[in-house]
Amino acid sequence: MNIYLEICRDYNQQTIDRIILGWSHLFADKIKPGQKIVIKPNWLAHSHKYDENEWLPVITHPTVITAVLKGVLKYLRGSGEVTITDGPQTDSSWRKIMQRMTPDLWVEMGKKAGVPVKILDLREDEWINKNDVTIERKKLPGDPLGSTEVDLDGFSEFIGHKPSPKGYYGADYDKEETNRAHSNGHHLYRVSRTVMEADVFINLPKLKTHKKAGITCSLKNLVGINTYKNYLPHHNEGTPDIGGDQFPEPSVKNKAESIAIEKFKQILKNHNELGKLFIPVKRLGKKVFGDTRETIRSGNWWGNDTLWRMVLDLNKILLYANPDGSLREDKIENQKKYISIVDGIIAGEGNGPEAPDPFPAGMLIAGTNPVAVDAVCAKIMGFDWQKIPSIKNAYNIQHYPLCDFQYEDIQVISKDSRFNKRLVDISTSDVFRFKPHFGWVNHVELDT
Numbered sequence: 001m002n003i004y005l006e007i008c009r010d011y012n013q014q015t016i017d018r019i020i021l022g023w024s025h026l027f028a029d030k031i032k033p034g035q036k037i038v039i040k041p042n043w044l045a046h047s048h049k050y051d052e053n054e055w056l057p058v059i060t061h062p063t064v065i066t067a068v069l070k071g072v073l074k075y076l077r078g079s080g081e082v083t084i085t086d087g088p089q090t091d092s093s094w095r096k097i098m099q100r101m102t103p104d105l106w107v108e109m110g111k112k113a114g115v116p117v118k119i120l121d122l123r124e125d126e127w128i129n130k131n132d133v134t135i136e137r138k139k140l141p142g143d144p145l146g147s148t149e150v151d152l153d154g155f156s157e158f159i160g161h162k163p164s165p166k167g168y169y170g171a172d173y174d175k176e177e178t179n180r181a182h183s184n185g186h187h188l189y190r191v192s193r194t195v196m197e198a199d200v201f202i203n204l205p206k207l208k209t210h211k212k213a214g215i216t217c218s219l220k221n222l223v224g225i226n227t228y229k230n231y232l233p234h235h236n237e238g239t240p241d242i243g244g245d246q247f248p249e250p251s252v253k254n255k256a257e258s259i260a261i262e263k264f265k266q267i268l269k270n271h272n273e274l275g276k277l278f279i280p281v282k283r284l285g286k287k288v289f290g291d292t293r294e295t296i297r298s299g300n301w302w303g304n305d306t307l308w309r310m311v312l313d314l315n316k317i318l319l320y321a322n323p324d325g326s327l328r329e330d331k332i333e334n335q336k337k338y339i340s341i342v343d344g345i346i347a348g349e350g351n352g353p354e355a356p357d358p359f360p361a362g363m364l365i366a367g368t369n370p371v372a373v374d375a376v377c378a379k380i381m382g383f384d385w386q387k388i389p390s391i392k393n394a395y396n397i398q399h400y401p402l403c404d405f406q407y408e409d410i411q412v413i414s415k416d417s418r419f420n421k422r423l424v425d426i427s428t429s430d431v432f433r434f435k436p437h438f439g440w441v442n443h444v445e446l447d448t
Helices: 013-022 024-030 062-076 094-100 103-113 175-181 193-197 220-225 252-270 272-289 307-320 370-381 389-394
Strands: 002-007 036-041 081-086 117-121 125-130 133-139 147-151 188-192 200-204 206-210 214-216 337-351 355-359 363-367 411-413
Touching: 002 370, 013 024, 013 062, 013 363, 024 062, 024 337, 036 062, 036 193, 036 220, 062 081, 062 103, 062 200, 062 337, 081 103, 081 193, 103 117, 147 193, 188 193, 188 307, 200 220, 206 370, 214 220, 214 370, 220 307, 307 389, 337 370, 363 370, 370 389
Parallel strands: 002 411, 036 081, 036 200, 081 117, 200 337, 206 337
Antiparallel strands: 002 363, 125 133, 147 188, 206 214, 337 355, 337 363
16 A cells, blocks of 8 residues: 655645646546546634634645645546535634635636536534634535435444443534434434535545544544534543543542533523523633643543544545445445545644644645555654554454555655655654644654
8 A cells, every 4th residue: 555755845836736746646546537526625724723823734725725626627637526625613714714725716727627616615504602602503505415314323433332321422512412323223424415426535634633533634534524513423421430531530520520511511502592601601610620721621632432433434434325325335445536635734733633733744645545644644743553543443444444454564655765665664763753632642652
C-alpha cells in the first residue's frame, strides 16, 4: 500500500499545483468523464475557537482545494459534476467559513471546464452559541438531494459495546434521540445523499490533533458527511466505574459535575428559550469544575472508547452503502473510489480540533486508503498508531473492512529520503513531535 508524501513549506498555489500534478495517477486511476465527484475539505469552523484571526491550523486551505479541483476537472474532460461540501460544526457560521475560501473561483473554474461545480453546506441545522450555551437554532436547506439513512445493524463497531446506565451523548441536549438510534440491535446514521451518490470521494482533511480521537485526518473527517449529527455517539456518559468515558476517573468532583451537566442539558432540551439565562450558570460551572481548556471532560481523553466506533462506522457507510441506505456485498473490492490528500502545510497541535496551535509541518500526504494515510500521519506527528483507536481498530474490523493490508505493508513514496521507505523503517528521529491534546499527553507519543 503506497502513500505519497512531499515537502511543501507554504500555501503558494504554483508549488501545490506542482505537487498535486505529480500525483496525477491517483486521479487518472479513479476519475472518468461523466462521473459525480465529491470533494470534502475540513471546514469545521471559520477560526480558532479562542482567536478569531487564527484559522490556518483549523481548516483545509483553499489553495489545496483549488489544486485538487484542477486535477479533477482535467480527468472529467468536460462532462460530469463536482460538489465541494462539508457539514461544519453545528455552531459554526457558513458565511464566515466561505469568507476564508474562494467559492467564486471554483465555480468559474468549473464553467471554463464545462463541468458544474457546486459548494454545499450539508447541515440541516445551525446553532448560535454564546459562552458554550446554545441560545438560538435555525433550520438550513441542507443537501438538496436529501439524506440517506443507513442502519448498520449487526455490522456496526458498536456491537458488543455496552452503553453506561446514563447512555451515549451525541451532539445535542436530546440524549434520548442518540440512544434510540443505537439500541435494540440498530445503529442508525443520517448522511448526505449527494455524498452517497458520488462515484468518487476525495477527502481533504487537515493534519491536527483531536481531543476525543487523538488525531483528526482522513478517518475522523467523515463526521462532516452527516446531515444530522445527534445520531453520532461522541462519548459514553458517566465515569469509568459505571462504564462511562465522559471523565477519566470517578472522583467526587467528576460525579457531581456529571449530575449537574445532565440536569442542565435536560432543562435546555425541553426549554431551549432559556439558553441565555443559563450563561451565568455556565460561567459559575467553569469556576467550580474548571475550564475545558485545562480540565478533561466530555470524553476528551485517550480513554474515549466510543468515538472511534462511530468514526469507523461512518467510513464503512461511505465506502459500502448505496444511496438508498442498503449495503453492498461485504467484499473490499466493492468500496467506493476514494482519494485522501491531507493538508499538513500548517498543521495543528495541542487543543485540537477547535483550538489547535499552528505547527508548520510543511507537507502534503496522499493515498487511496484512509487507514494507511492516517497511519502515516500519526507517525509523522510523532504518535504511536496503536494508541490511536480509530487506526488500531480499523485493522480488526470483521465485516465491511476498510483495509486488506497490515501496518507493515505501508510504503511511503517521497522525494525526501528520510521518508522514502517503508513506514516501519522511518526513524523516530526524523518525525515531528506534535504536542497532543492535554487529555492524551504521556499516552500517545512515540518513544524516542
